[in-house]
Amino acid sequence: MNAKTAGALLALVLPCAASAAPVDVDAWAKPVDAKVLQWRRDFHQFPELGNREFRTSKIVAAHLRSLGLEVTTGVAHTGVTAVLKGGKPGPRIALRADMDALPVTENSGLPFQSKQVSEFRGEKVGVMHACGHDSHTAILMGVAEAMAKHRAELSGDVLFVFQPAEEGPPDGETGGASQMLAEGIFKTFKPEAVFGLHVFSTLNAGQVGYRSGPLMAASDRFNIVIKGRQTHGSRPWGGIDPIVAAAEVVTSAQTVVSRRQNLTKQPIVLSFGAIKGGIRYNIIPDSVELIGTIRSFDNDMRDQAFKDLENVAQHVAAAHGATAISQIPDKVGNPVTVNNPALTAQVLPSLRKAAGADNVVEMTLTTGAEDFAYYANEVPGFFYFVGATPKGQDPNTAPSNHSPQFFLDESALPLGTRTLLQVAVDYLNKAE
Structure with missing residues (x-):
């Protein structure tokens, strides 16, 4: 059964669902609040890049085992899953958190600021939880503990998924959500719904965003x-300058979106993230490498952007006497993250109950991406945002996720724990 069919069946059964006795989620969450805070600070101080989350996954697995759960390690290299069986029969759901950090040198000034260094694409880099995955891992550990303590009150079973490499595996490696699915986590435990959250700088602390x-x-x-031809910087006519050609490719590529796409249909973004070429001031190098990203919501627009960027690269390079070797895209990317409408309608009251109705806001389309999309393509999914920017600070100008100054207001932790608990428990027990 595909996600679309499952969503249609879900819509049919929702009106017939009977409600169980309400659960005091705040009472369930309070005993784990201090632990969640401690875990988050520890993970923040000792971050690990994708497929290298050895310390993090060891801590996660040890905690889950201490709760008496059925734990599996080494999934998609460093991933951890655990199954909790409720005290009464009921549905099966999955809850997911990501564990990996980014190749970013932290500049937050926190007392538990990361000082870790690793290697990324052949270079020494700082490592930072600049996207908040440390908080996601800590929150799900807290949710697992709260649910395990009250398992007798739960109807159904829960798969906890602690995923590596959400930001993408290292070059030449596999990983992330697609790899966890390829290794069968939804075959041995097939959930009827999957849930996840993400702390987000564009919302203030206390707010929850959904769509x-x-x-x-x-x-x-x-x-x-x-590809050009190396020559001395004093004699550019003696070679072919790939730097000038690359600069014009970057400039001309801006028309791929602004002049080739119907932006009244859906948004689309094309950005360059790195330009690498040359090593000395007076040597024109042989080649320059350009890497970047395309973000889209429509498959036809996505495919057209690939073709147009290839066209720009080939013809601009040729105009300079150079050649372009293009990989557009260079591997399979993440699909659009879609919240199942029927599931969204079902869990929205739970979000409002946990966060307060006035604090739950509807989001516009977000051009950030998430490999949670792979899970939501398998079964109905719901993914939401928890505000990270302190109250009183403009979230539009606050350091964003992936910034070396990214700052998480730690009040997001108890809110994340309570909202995820409320969504999960209500879903399980309303099906009685």
Whole structure:
């Protein structure tokens, strides 16, 4: 059964669902609040890149085992899953958190600021939880503990998914959500719904953001190498300058979106993230590498962007006497993250109950991407945002996720714990 069919069946059974006795989620969550805070600070101080979450996954697995759960390690390299069986029969759901950090040198000034260094694409880099995955892991550990303590009151079973490499695996490796699915986590435990959350700088602490239907963009990475011919910087006519050609490719590529796409249909973004070429001031190099990303919500627009960028790279390079070796995209990207409408309608009252109705806001389309999309393509999914920027600070100008100054207001932790608990418990027990 595909996600669309499952969503249709879900819509049919929702009106017939009977409600169980309400659960005091705040009482369930309070005993784990201090632990969630401690875990988050520890993970923040000792972050690990994708497929290298060895310390993090060891701590996660040990905690889950201490709760008496059925734990599996080494999934998609460093992933951890655990199954909790409720005291009464009922539905099966999955709750997911990501564990990986980013190649970013932290500049937050926190007393538990990361000082970790690792290697990324052949370079020494700082490592930071600049996207908040440390908080996601800590929150789900707290939710697992709260649910395990009250398992006798739960109807149904829960799969806890602690995923590596959400930001993408290292070059030449597999990983992330698609790899966890390929290794069968939804075959041995088939949930009827999957839930996840993400702390987000564009919302203030205390707020929760959601959207029914498409929420986050598809993401694709591209790689373009402009090949010229090396020569002395004093004699540019003696070679072919790939730097000038690459600069014009970057400039001309801006028309791929602004002049080639119907932006009244859906948004689309094309951005370059790195330009690498040359090593000395007076040597024109042989080649320049360009890497970047395309974000989209429509498959036809996505495919057209690939074709147009390839066209720009080839013809601009040729105009300079250079050649372009293009990989557009350079591997399979993330699909659009879509919240199942029927599931969204079902869980929205739970979000409002846990956060307060005035604090739950509907989001516009978000051009950030998430590999949670793979899970939501398998079964109906619901993914939502928890505000990270302190109250009183403008979230539009606050350091964003992926910034070296990214700052999480730690009041997001208890709110994340309570909202995820409320959504999960209500879903399980309303099906009685």
